[in-house]
Amino acid sequence: MKHATIFLLYVSQYMKTRLTYRIDMLMEIMSDLLFQAVNLIFILVVFGHTDMLSGWSKDEIIFIYGFFLVPFAIFGAFFNIWDFNERYIVKGEMDRILTRPVHSLFQIILERMELESLFGVITGIAVMVYAGNRLDLNVSWYDPIVFVFMVLGGAFVYAGIFILLASISFWSDSRTSIMPMMYNIGNYGRYPVDIYNKVIRFVLTWILPFAFVGVYPSAYFLGREEWYVYAFLTPVMGVAFFGFAIFMWNIGVTKYRGAGN
Amino acid sequence: MDKVIDVQSLRKDFKSHSSRSGLKGAFRDLFTRNYKVISAVNDISFTVNEGEMVGYIGENGAGKSTSIKMLTGILTPTSGTVRVNGMDPHKEREKFVSSIGVVFGQRSQLWWDIAVQESFRLLKKVYNVPDDVYNDHMNHVIESLDIGPLLDKPVRKLSLGQRMRCELAAALLHNPKLLFLDEPTIGLDVLVKLKIRNFLKEINEKYKTTILLTTHDLTDIEALCERVVMLDEGQIIYDGKLAKLRSNWGEGKQIEFQFGEQVSLENLQPLLTELQAEWTKGDRDNVWIANVVNEEHVISEVIGRVVAANRITDIKIHEISTEEIIRNIYEEGVING
Numbered sequence: 247m248k249h250a251t252i253f254l255l256y257v258s259q260y261m262k263t264r265l266t267y268r269i270d271m272l273m274e275i276m277s278d279l280l281f282q283a284v285n286l287i288f289i290l291v292v293f294g295h296t297d298m299l300s301g302w303s304k305d306e307i308i309f310i311y312g313f314f315l316v317p318f319a320i321f322g323a324f325f326n327i328w329d330f331n332e333r334y335i336v337k338g339e340m341d342r343i344l345t346r347p348v349h350s351l352f353q354i355i356l357e358r359m360e361l362e363s364l365f366g367v368i369t370g371i372a373v374m375v376y377a378g379n380r381l382d383l384n385v386s387w388y389d390p391i392v393f394v395f396m397v398l399g400g401a402f403v404y405a406g407i408f409i410l411l412a413s414i415s416f417w418s419d420s421r422t423s424i425m426p427m428m429y430n431i432g433n434y435g436r437y438p439v440d441i442y443n444k445v446i447r448f449v450l451t452w453i454l455p456f457a458f459v460g461v462y463p464s465a466y467f468l469g470r471e472e473w474y475v476y477a478f479l480t481p482v483m484g485v486a487f488f489g490f491a492i493f494m495w496n497i498g499v500t501k502y503r504g505a506g507n
Numbered sequence: 508m509d510k511v512i513d514v515q516s517l518r519k520d521f522k523s524h525s526s527r528s529g530l531k532g533a534f535r536d537l538f539t540r541n542y543k544v545i546s547a548v549n550d551i552s553f554t555v556n557e558g559e560m561v562g563y564i565g566e567n568g569a570g571k572s573t574s575i576k577m578l579t580g581i582l583t584p585t586s587g588t589v590r591v592n593g594m595d596p597h598k599e600r601e602k603f604v605s606s607i608g609v610v611f612g613q614r615s616q617l618w619w620d621i622a623v624q625e626s627f628r629l630l631k632k633v634y635n636v637p638d639d640v641y642n643d644h645m646n647h648v649i650e651s652l653d654i655g656p657l658l659d660k661p662v663r664k665l666s667l668g669q670r671m672r673c674e675l676a677a678a679l680l681h682n683p684k685l686l687f688l689d690e691p692t693i694g695l696d697v698l699v700k701l702k703i704r705n706f707l708k709e710i711n712e713k714y715k716t717t718i719l720l721t722t723h724d725l726t727d728i729e730a731l732c733e734r735v736v737m738l739d740e741g742q743i744i745y746d747g748k749l750a751k752l753r754s755n756w757g758e759g760k761q762i763e764f765q766f767g768e769q770v771s772l773e774n775l776q777p778l779l780t781e782l783q784a785e786w787t788k789g790d791r792d793n794v795w796i797a798n799v800v801n802e803e804h805v806i807s808e809v810i811g812r813v814v815a816a817n818r819i820t821d822i823k824i825h826e827i828s829t830e831e832i833i834r835n836i837y838e839e840g841v842i843n844g
Contacts, residue, residue, distance in 0.1 A: 248632075248635060251632060252632050255628070256629070259618070259621055259629065262625075263620045338614065339614075340581075341576070341581050341611065341614065342611070342614055344579075344580065344600065344604075345579055345580075345581065345604050345607075346604060346633055346634075347602070347604045347605040347633065347635075348601065349601065500583045500597065502581070502582065503521065503582070504572075504573075504581060504582055
């Protein structure tokens with residue numbers, strides 16, 4: 247309860263400061279939209295040369311992309327802590343965080359949130375509706391509920407991976423270029439994993455389970471029954487990965503060395 | 508009296524790798540690294556009772572910050588025990604930190620972009636302070652620190668002195684029993700310093716708040732603290748009354764004479780025979796300083812003899828300042844008193 251009220255208070259503060267920088271906010275939403283459009287165009291260009299990609303049609307791939315945008319937007323809004331190392335470890339802001347009586351990761355999430363990213367939920371759903379219509383998908387009454395679980399599972403998988411990466415900073419505070427690389431690998435989850443070779447598929451399923459953010463959960467909505475096991479694993483993977491990440495984070499905090507003054 | 512802080516043989520080691528020199532060395536570093544273990548804090552023990560104001564001093568790198576960070580639960584000790592407010596800081600961190608207040612002079616607790624009172628509102632929620640307690644306590648704090656007119660301004664528009672007063676108010680929002688202040692007056696002008704000092708004295712009297720103060724500005728310590736803990740190379744080299752430090756180390760006075768004519772050491776030396784005193788040359792022409800023991804008859808004897816034998820244009824008597832005492836102690840390394 248305490249956490250919920252703190253969260254709402256932070257959100258309202260965030261809105262207040264963001265609304266004073268309206269142009270900034272607009273630019274951010276515009277650049278997000280542009281980024282998504284470029285990705286869509288890329289898919290269209292690929293399908294300009296072929297009709298099927300390992301048995302997946304253009305509209306299916308577009309649907310997967312649309313689905314991916316939704317958990318990715320939630321991740322981007324709350325767990326986008328790619329600059330954790332620099333901001334909190336090197337500059338020593340973690341000291342301040344640790345002198346407050348709220349879980350350290352929760353505070354950082356609140357400080358680093360970027361609610362503009364949530365706009366991606368709308369674009370994602372729009373893309374899914376468009377592709378779904380062309381594919382003539384039936385929607386049952388329970389599908390929206392399943393959708394919510396799949397999205398949360400996917401967002402947790404993403405969050406877990408990035409929290410794990412951020413936790414590395416507690417042990418080694420040297421700068422790494424691992425974060426940008428992760429964003430690239432994350433993009434592989436947007437395409438059907440059976441187009442990759444076995445090793446990559448294994449990595450995307452079990453090591454860096456980005457496939458659970460895009461293709462696996464979408465397979466459920468596309469009625470691809472051969473993938474149902476993976477699809478329903480999505481929330482499980484999300485909770486497991488997120489839990490593991492928080493566990494590692496908590497160990498990491500005890501290893502925090504502080505920045506010199 | 509209750510022990511607020513109880514530290515027993517506390518130690519913190521840092522492992523750091525030392526890089527070899529040259530390109531060849533850099534390649535060797537890739538495969539095997541030389542690790543060096545440095546004890547930033549090496550086996551310190553002390554206790555602080557409720558209501559005390561303790562000055563915590565030491566040169567840069569003496570282990571002040573590291574030990575403060577262990578006391579506030581930021582760092583985990585390598586070995587030893589720490590009990591603060593009856594809790595183990597790093598084990599029960601979240602519960603523990605709501606019983607302390609922290610001001611890091613070089614780091615802001617407040618949110619840069621939002622108004623001060625909004626920051627207070629967020630912190631009030633974070634610390635779970637009930638409305639009536641908050642109003643009663645904070646109205647008083649805001650009034651004594653004179654920050655009422657600043658509350659609706661964003662932090663980035665405040666001057667350093669204004670910001671520091673707001674930081675202090677923020678750290679006291681939940682009325683903690685124990686307050687850690689790390690360089691709270693760094694870069695502030697005299698008036699703001701005085702205001703902050705008076706305020707600290709006041710809350711210490713009113714709420715019996717225990718205060719641990721780290722600073723390089725010894726006048727802060729002289730104004731506030733009866734007791735000092737002095738660190739050097741990770742160890743406590745003095746723990747006791749400031750007054751005792753002064754009387755043990757600050758014994759003796761300096762009498763500075765400005766002579767009306769050229770004098771030499773040979774002329775002056777005979778004047779001090781059979782007295783516990785000696786001459787050093789001052790930094791200006793014709794200025795000589797007699798270092799004497801702090802005893803009335805010696806001081807008057809020295810002045811009497813010098814004045815009788817020479818033409819004097821000015822005389823000053825200095826007491827040795829705390830800063831000099833502390834510098835002397837660090838130069839000699841150990842304390843024997």
